């Protein structure tokens with residue numbers, strides 16, 4: 001999906017919500033366990049219930065890989081089920097030497113037709129640039145992650161005075177631009193979003209960490225929204241596991257709608273729509 005199409009979808013849906021499909025057999029509503037393919041059934045019902053309120057879906061690959069070949073089949077069928085106007089992110093957090101990265105890119109962009117993949121930048125330029133040879137596909141580089149361990153390296157100062165996450169943003173601007181790179185900045189890191197925006201004013205940011213991890217959507221918007229919105233805010237557990245009864249999909253839809261309505265207000269407040 002192109003940047004123009006993504007922005008158009010955000011304006012049409014009045015939403016910058018990404019629903020995370022971190023689908024775990026252990027957390028599924030019990031009645032689904034009787035169906036032939038519980039995870040696929042769960043995903044389909046979640047997608048049906050949330051598709052009017054979001055612009056993106058983010059299957060976290062670990063949840064599918066962990067099931068072996070059957071997990072990859074469920075992943076493929078899930079992607080096929082997602083409506084074509086949605087931005088689909090492979091949350092795979094890959095990163096390797098160039099020829100291996102190229103194979104990861106083929107896997108997620110060609111074999112599975114994702115729009116974007118999350119990539120760890122630690123191995124540098126030649127580990128990231130192989131993802132750029134694909135039309136309308138995106139790299140989402142980890143910059144300032146939402147987890148507590150994110151503080152171990154990402155905020156350390158380098159000899160040039162910059163923090164490591166700032167260096168990731170600066171350096172990666174030499175590799176791509178706002179048409180093919182997004183950055184992960186956790187909602188729990190809203191305090192550094194202004195620093196992020198000073199370096200990458202135009203790029204989209206993937207912001208996980210609202211809901212279950214406690215990040216504030218308002219703070220994210222105040223510090224990170226730009227004139228094209230520039231944000232995809234993810235919630236996984238807060239939506240998909242909001243209820244574990246037979247009403248789980250309905251409740252997931254309600255949770256997604258609540259976030260969409262808050263987002264619509266911000267999009268209006270910041271004159272994006």
Ligand SMILES: O=C(O)c1cc(=O)[nH]c(=O)n1[C@@H]1O[C@H](COP(=O)(O)O)[C@@H](O)[C@H]1O
Nearest residue numbers: 060118145146147186208212213235236237
């Ligand atoms: O790349 C990500 O999506 C990601 C980066 C990050 O810094 N923190 C983070 O939580 N994530 C992912 O975002 C999702 C967050 O899930 P919830 O906390 O359940 O909303 C999970 O799939 C995480 O793997």
